[in-house]
Amino acid sequence: GDAHYYDFVLKKSNFTRLCSTKSMLTVNESFPGPVIRIHRGDTVYVNVQNEGDYGVTIHWHGVEQTRNPWSDGPEYITQCSIQPRTNFTYEVILGKDQEGTLWWHAHSNWTRATVHGAIVVLPAEGTTYPYPKPDAEEVIVLASWFEGDVNLLVQEALLQNSTSSTPVSDAYTINGQPGDFAACSNGTTYRLLVDYGKTYLLRIVNAIMNSETFFAISGHNLTVVGTDGTYTKPFVTSFIMITPGQTMDVLVTMDQAPSYYYMAARQFVSENPEVPDFDDSNVTAIIQYRGNYTPPAAPSFPANLPAYHQLGVAYSFLSQFRSLASPEHPVNVPLDITTRMYITVAMNSVVYEDEGTTGTYIASSLNNISFLNPEMDVLQAYYRHVGGVYTTDFPDHPSYYFNFTGYDMPSDVTMQATKVKVLNYNESVEIIFQGTNVQYTPEDHPLHLHGYTFYVIGSGYGVFDNETDPQGFNLVDPPERNTVTVPQNGWVALRFVANNPGVWLWHCHLDRHLTWGMDTVFIVKDGGTPETSILPPPAYMPPCQDPSPIVLE
Numbered sequence: 001g002d003a004h005y006y007d008f009v010l011k012k013s014n015f016t017r018l019c020s021t022k023s024m025l026t027v028n029e030s031f032p033g034p035v036i037r038i039h040r041g042d043t044v045y046v047n048v049q050n051e052g053d054y055g056v057t058i059h060w061h062g063v064e065q066t067r068n069p070w071s072d073g074p075e076y077i078t079q080c081s082i083q084p085r086t087n088f089t090y091e092v093i094l095g096k097d098q099e100g101t102l103w104w105h106a107h108s109n110w111t112r113a114t115v116h117g118a119i120v121v122l123p124a125e126g127t128t129y130p131y132p133k134p135d136a137e138e139v140i141v142l143a144s145w146f147e148g149d150v151n152l153l154v155q156e157a158l159l160q161n162s163t164s165s166t167p168v169s170d171a172y173t174i175n176g177q178p179g180d181f182a183a184c185s186n187g188t189t190y191r192l193l194v195d196y197g198k199t200y201l202l203r204i205v206n207a208i209m210n211s212e213t214f215f216a217i218s219g220h221n222l223t224v225v226g227t228d229g230t231y232t233k234p235f236v237t238s239f240i241m242i243t244p245g246q247t248m249d250v251l252v253t254m255d256q257a258p259s260y261y262y263m264a265a266r267q268f269v270s271e272n273p274e275v276p277d278f279d280d281s282n283v284t285a286i287i288q289y290r291g292n293y294t295p296p297a298a299p300s301f302p303a304n305l306p307a308y309h310q311l312g313v314a315y316s317f318l319s320q321f322r323s324l325a326s327p328e329h330p331v332n333v334p335l336d337i338t339t340r341m342y343i344t345v346a347m348n349s350v351v352y353e354d355e356g357t358t359g360t361y362i363a364s365s366l367n368n369i370s371f372l373n374p375e376m377d378v379l380q381a382y383y384r385h386v387g388g389v390y391t392t393d394f395p396d397h398p399s400y401y402f403n404f405t406g407y408d409m410p411s412d413v414t415m416q417a418t419k420v421k422v423l424n425y426n427e428s429v430e431i432i433f434q435g436t437n438v439q440y441t442p443e444d445h446p447l448h449l450h451g452y453t454f455y456v457i458g459s460g461y462g463v464f465d466n467e468t469d470p471q472g473f474n475l476v477d478p479p480e481r482n483t484v485t486v487p488q489n490g491w492v493a494l495r496f497v498a499n500n501p502g503v504w505l506w507h508c509h510l511d512r513h514l515t516w517g518m519d520t521v522f523i524v525k526d527g528g529t530p531e532t533s534i535l536p537p538p539a540y541m542p543p544c545q546d547p548s549p550i551v552l553e
């Protein structure tokens with residue numbers, strides 16, 4: 001493949017949305033940020049120059065970074081942050097099968113709210129899409145807009161207890177704009193001009209911070225053809241559900257009466273009882289047919305956009321995904337599993353003591369452990385054999401069993417620790433993520449693994465049944481993903497071969513849950529030959545000079 005070079009300058013500048021102006025950090029003064037457009041198998045070098053006033057890291061979401069954890073990006077996991085007035089060059093290495101849409105975003109504090117953009121991976125030169133070539137394509141980025149400073153909200157979220165509420169965004173955006181229904185916004189609504197009869201490939205990226213999302217286009221069906229940098233068997237739908245971290249490639253044929261049509265997104269809230277103080281608004285953009293006709297008084301709104309608490313339609317949408325499983329895009333699900341893990345996903349509390357009074361903060365966990373960020377990144381500690389940074393006892397299953405989807409957990413208090421899981425090279429891994437009802441609001445968790453694309457072989461409601469549920473696993477054409485929703489009070493099963501050595505973060509892609517500790521790290525050991533080992537570190541890595549990772553005080 002070819003090499004491509006990009007310059008990303010992180011800089012604060014003024015943006016006006018929802019009737020007010022704020023100064024915020026973006027890449028190259030654009031929101032969303034620049035699109036990286038490459039072909040399958042290419043390598044990208046991105047020089048990040050930080051002209052902002054705090055440290056930042058960038059992650060290449062979904063990019064497998066073959067043997068190259070050095071450029072993966074999550075702060076305290078594979079690097080320390082790029083300090084103001086310094087730079088760092090990322091070498092972004094795609095996995096050999098990756099093709100479709102991926103994205104990049106900041107991976108320190110909540111900076112990704114304003115620092116993100118798409119990665120378009122076109123078919124390799126001389127090859128083409130596994131579906132009829134679209135006439136045109138467009139990137140559609142869904143994101144959150146906060147009127148305040150997003151990194152102050154992290155502090156608020158960290159100190160949240162059961163009586164305060166989660167900081168919420170003030171609007172969603174499509175390609176940077178809140179749309180016609182938001183205050184002071186209808187002059188700037190994003191418009192896609194289209195030609196009658198043509199088919200467009202929309203590359204949809206969900207960069208929203210804290211909620212899953214429904215998306216639809218008035219009057220037009222969507223044909224889903226890919227997700228997370230992989231191809232899927234095409235299926236037709238009138239709406240999609242897309243979770244933060246995921247991408248979805250959809251084909252849309254402009255076959256309706258020439259007019260204006262809204263595309264719209266709204267949050268999908270899985271929590272039950274419904275929590276009223278979540279981000280709750282519709283964001284719109286306009287599909288505008290070219291030609292001579294009388295424009296409508298108002299574009300039509302998508303009638304098939306589900307209401308925000310429609311669990312059934314969301315989960316049945318997800319059940320339709322199948323990988324292409326063709327000779328060009330084969331499936332290689334591991335069959336002989338060498339490491340099985342059963343991981344509970346829970347909302348919890350941690351206890352604090354402050355001048356004689358005790359109380360609790362909200363926390364979240366995997367196998368009842370809330371991950372605590374170390375002061376030196378895990379990768380550096382691993383590679384240089386620095387002790388005392390992490391322990392390798394992240395458990396393969398919960399320490400005791402209870403009715404995970406009932407209400408009988410003896411305590412919701414979790415342990416805060418930096419525990420990682422170590423895997424040997426080439427292990428065949430199966431993980432069951434089990435949703436729980438530890439607190440009274442079970443909800444979906446979009447879990448994301450760095451460094452890998454995995455097969456989602458099954459999913460269901462209630463507590464995973466070790467006898468019967470595996471009989472329903474799809475080992476023939478399961479979808480490949482890098483981010484998967486663990487359904488509210490349900491489970492999801494996935495498999496992958498641990499053939500990418502490195503230090504890889506697993507986490508919930510709802511940022512508030514990540515902040516509260518719903519993450520862990522997989523260290524995949526070298527395979528014993530140079531070709532199966534981590535690449536040597538770059539000559540320069542940002543030093544871990546900042547002694548103050550966010551920890552509960």
Ligand code: C2O
Nearest residue numbers: 059061245448505
């Ligand atoms: Cu979108 Cu840890 O990533």
Ligand code: CU
Nearest residue numbers: 445508510513
């Ligand atoms: Cu979560």
